[in-house]
Amino acid sequence: xxxxxxxxxxxxxxxxxxxxxxxxxxxxxxxxxxxxxxxxxxxxxxxxxxxxxxxxxxxxxxxxxxxxxxxxxxxxxxxxxxxxxxxxxxxxxxxxxxxxxxxxxxxxxxxxxxxxxxxxxxxxxxxxxxxxxxxxxxxxxxxxxxxxxxxxxxxxxxxxxxxxxxxxxxxxxxxxxxxxxxxxxxxxxxxxxxxxxxxxxxxxxxxxxxxxxxxxxxxxxxxxxxxxxxxxxxxxxxxxxxxxxxxxxxxxxxxxxxxxxxxxxxxxxxxxxxxxxxxxxxxxxxxxxxxxxxxxxxxxxxxxxxxxxxxxxxxxxxxxxxxxx
Amino acid sequence: xxxxxxxxxxxxxxxxxxxxxxxxxxxxxxxxxxxxxxxxxxxxxxxxxxxxxxxxxxxxxxxxxxxxxxxxxxxxxxxxxxxxxxxxxxxxxxxxxxxxxxxxxxxxxxxxxxxxxxxxxxxxxxxxxxxxxxxxxxxxxxxxxxxxxxxxxxxxxxxxxxxxxxxxxxxxxxxxxxxxxxxxxxxxxxxxxxxxxxxxxxxxxxxxxxxxxxxxxxxxxxxxxxxxxxxxxxxxxxxxxxxxxxxxxxxxxxxxxxxxxxxxxxxxxxxxxxxxxxxxxxxxxxxxxxxxxxxxxxxxxxxxxxxxxxxxxxxxxxxxxxxxx
DNA sequence: TTGTAAGCGTTATCAG
DNA sequence: CTGATAACGCTTACAA
Numbered sequence: 001x002x003x004x005x006x007x008x009x010x011x012x013x014x015x016x017x018x019x020x021x022x023x024x025x026x027x028x029x030x031x032x033x034x035x036x037x038x039x040x041x042x043x044x045x046x047x048x049x050x051x052x053x054x055x056x057x058x059x060x061x062x063x064x065x066x067x068x069x070x071x072x073x074x075x076x077x078x079x080x081x082x083x084x085x086x087x088x089x090x091x092x093x094x095x096x097x098x099x100x101x102x103x104x105x106x107x108x109x110x111x112x113x114x115x116x117x118x119x120x121x122x123x124x125x126x127x128x129x130x131x132x133x134x135x136x137x138x139x140x141x142x143x144x145x146x147x148x149x150x151x152x153x154x155x156x157x158x159x160x161x162x163x164x165x166x167x168x169x170x171x172x173x174x175x176x177x178x179x180x181x182x183x184x185x186x187x188x189x190x191x192x193x194x195x196x197x198x199x200x201x202x203x204x205x206x207x208x209x210x211x212x213x214x215x216x217x218x219x220x221x222x223x224x225x226x227x228x229x230x231x232x233x234x235x236x237x238x239x240x241x242x243x244x245x246x247x248x249x250x251x252x253x254x255x256x257x258x259x260x261x262x263x264x265x266x267x268x269x270x271x272x273x274x275x276x277x278x279x280x281x282x283x284x285x286x287x288x289x290x291x292x293x294x295x296x297x298x299x300x301x302x303x304x305x306x307x308x309x310x311x312x313x314x315x316x317x318x319x320x321x322x323x324x325x
Numbered sequence: 326x327x328x329x330x331x332x333x334x335x336x337x338x339x340x341x342x343x344x345x346x347x348x349x350x351x352x353x354x355x356x357x358x359x360x361x362x363x364x365x366x367x368x369x370x371x372x373x374x375x376x377x378x379x380x381x382x383x384x385x386x387x388x389x390x391x392x393x394x395x396x397x398x399x400x401x402x403x404x405x406x407x408x409x410x411x412x413x414x415x416x417x418x419x420x421x422x423x424x425x426x427x428x429x430x431x432x433x434x435x436x437x438x439x440x441x442x443x444x445x446x447x448x449x450x451x452x453x454x455x456x457x458x459x460x461x462x463x464x465x466x467x468x469x470x471x472x473x474x475x476x477x478x479x480x481x482x483x484x485x486x487x488x489x490x491x492x493x494x495x496x497x498x499x500x501x502x503x504x505x506x507x508x509x510x511x512x513x514x515x516x517x518x519x520x521x522x523x524x525x526x527x528x529x530x531x532x533x534x535x536x537x538x539x540x541x542x543x544x545x546x547x548x549x550x551x552x553x554x555x556x557x558x559x560x561x562x563x564x565x566x567x568x569x570x571x572x573x574x575x576x577x578x579x580x581x582x583x584x585x586x587x588x589x590x591x592x593x594x595x596x597x598x599x600x601x602x603x604x605x606x607x608x609x610x611x612x613x614x615x616x617x618x619x620x621x622x623x624x625x626x627x628x629x630x631x632x633x634x635x636x637x638x639x640x641x642x643x644x645x646x647x648x649x650x
Numbered sequence: 651t652t653g654t655a656a657g658c659g660t661t662a663t664c665a666g
Numbered sequence: 667c668t669g670a671t672a673a674c675g676c677t678t679a680c681a682a
Binding site for chain 3: 016024048
């Protein structure tokens, strides 16, 4: 079996306490003892058992990350940034891709709450999971409204909606359609819809929002987008809920003979690095993923130390100016 | 503090053993006792402490995933699929984005080997990390050669290289350049280079491979790609190491006045779902991420049960036929 | 059908 | 400077 502290102690002819002291560099120790212990460790290829340590300290140095799926570039980039920040602080990352399945999310939660992690960062879109309320655990939400106790880190969705809409108007479009998630979801992304509608009205234009569930397949989405063109042949521009949707819309538009940007404009949302590399011509609103991650980790740290925090952190967005709008 | 087993036992007026039995549905118990215990649990909002259980069982039900970064769509999709499969088997996932930093990879390894995880799935590109050799832990590699003890799951890189090269030749290109990672890395992706070179020679064409480090920035990559056109103005097609590189190359080509596919062809590699949605016109080789994930998890399971496994699993690739080549 | 007690591998208190 | 020993919260022989 894997050697334990006791084996090292025996081999080095010292007590367990001493080995533990060497391991944690605590207290006074003679150099001779230290050397003997290290030698014994090497000889046995000893590695301390983290779980035993976790039990005693009742902390795991693990942070849970609950997101829809890292297969989506936005969440992939965000999770990557979170991991980087957490690693720097000595935390490792336990990841759960709830994939919009409330059952899976609740199951994860149930298991993570159980002292498996020291904290949680949540960015899923599911609603009404009651476990969050009784969760006796520091939590931070990213782009998701949970309950009054849980601080939110988000990008400036209102400004993003405004920027996108203004861009399309400024480019000469009048019939502009917006796609967004279900209206009943209490997500900050809803503010984009509000911004879009407000900006349209301020310009005496008629807002029109299509609801597109994010869980559905690309094929189903495309059908909805085709309907947009059928039901509103006058449409000149679309402000999409995210970049993948924007790409799908461009694709549909081109199939229907619309040329971008000559007679149809598209603007996306998220603007991750990968998407900017794959489609540099797609005009989009960039969410500041790096700063969001940094802020979330910082706030989580404060929560874990019982320091006070704000309830909401709003980070600035930027326009990525391509040729699609 | 959070309630423990003992508190539940006291409240229900039974022993710790009984509570544990109820919790694990083991042995014979009277319904009355069961009900009393459940009631007590609810009253205290009790949740068992996983770490204590982990210590006793000396297993964590955690699997470590070591990959370069989930911000890259290929690894994002792969990690997503791995998580899905592992979750189904009752495992949770601890993730490490080594980001091509050998120090970080070694540090992760050091900590994960320490009884923190029950198994490891590795897909990083770093070389020469000796910890893997002494690792007393079931490991499976994805698209990476580690050492003789560690089974590899990969897609059919040779066939992929062949398919891509043949496609370009069949489309009429003669001056075809291939980009690939450093030749000294013992990665299965090297077989693509071999396949490319073999296929070219079989058609009496001269192969030419440019080495492009994957860790470098998009900007640095673009400079290398520009050099391709400068140094080889006769180039008619590029078989890129991956889809992101393919996109960058297309971008550079267009900036230099080359029209795709009229006078320049590009074929990518990976063919993840997101990329196919964003750039449906990009011809590429699709790696079977879902099957690779499933196979890796299956093999890891066998390893963990000390069952014999093959040393190599090669899964079939497919061509995604776009318009870029 | 239920309980007692030992043990999982650490750390920390206290004594020397 | 070093060593017994209890404790972290759970599971499981073994006993009753």
